[in-house]
Amino acid sequence: MCLLGIATSTEARDYGQQGAVFPVIERDLLAQIQSRLVAMETSGETRRLNAELKRRTIARVNRPEPVAGLVSATQARSWAFDPTITLAADIRGAKGELIWAKGARVNPLDSVPLREPLLFIDGDDPDQLGWALQQNARAKLILTRGAPLALMKARKRRFYFDQGGKLVKHFGIGALPARVAQEGRQLQVSEVALPAKAGAQK
Structure with a gap:
């Protein structure tokens, strides 16, 4: 009771104004x-x-940020790439019907085949550009460096750009030019060593 009385009296004390x-x-x-x-x-x-x-x-837009870390291929290299993925969630249709269950392994090539090859090139390298233009006329030309709009205007062909290098990283490409083409239920990824120019080596 004494403590309560002390606390009550302390709370009620007027200290006045201490400053402005x-x-x-x-x-x-x-x-x-x-x-x-x-x-x-x-x-x-x-x-x-x-x-x-x-x-x-x-x-x-005219010249996107080039993809870093790529070099010109000095030797041919090729490997198989399996695009199969494991679904992290159910895939359902417009009416809610189950199309693929979570955990299912799905190969996108079974439903959407890669009909034409993907050609990855440095658009500022005339040799790589010339190589790409001599390939399949319906191939998708994908730049990792260069000016796609200017090339489309000059070459009358559609050019794409691998923004942020997402595709080359996905396929494991480290040297250019490179080709990605379907073989059965897999993709064949190839880095192509172009012939050296005469007099290029000392």
Whole structure:
């Protein structure tokens, strides 16, 4: 009881004002953003930033970031690639019917065959480009470096680009040019060593 009385009296004590008290004043965050945007618009910074973003976007579309780590093939190499995957979840149709159960092993080539080969090349290498253009006329030409839009305009053929190198990493390709073609229920991946140019070696 004594402790309770002491605590009660302590809580009720008036300590008075210990110093000057100022109101808390903060600028509204949206007002700060609006002020900054107005200043940027007035100074022309917004226009400059938009122009720079447009320039970079166009440059990236015309010449995407090249895939790092690839070299020109100096010797032929070939291996089989099994595209079979194990499903991590059930695959169901539009009406909810079960098509494939979780855990099933599925080979995509059974339903979507690779009818034409995939040719991976460095679009800035004229030898690799020439090799690719001499192959199957319906082959998909996939760049890992170069300007796909400019090549399409000049060659009148569709060119693709392996953004981020996802395909070459998936197939394990380390040297170019390379070909991926279907053989039965597997894919055959080949790195092709092109003939050396005369006088290229010292």
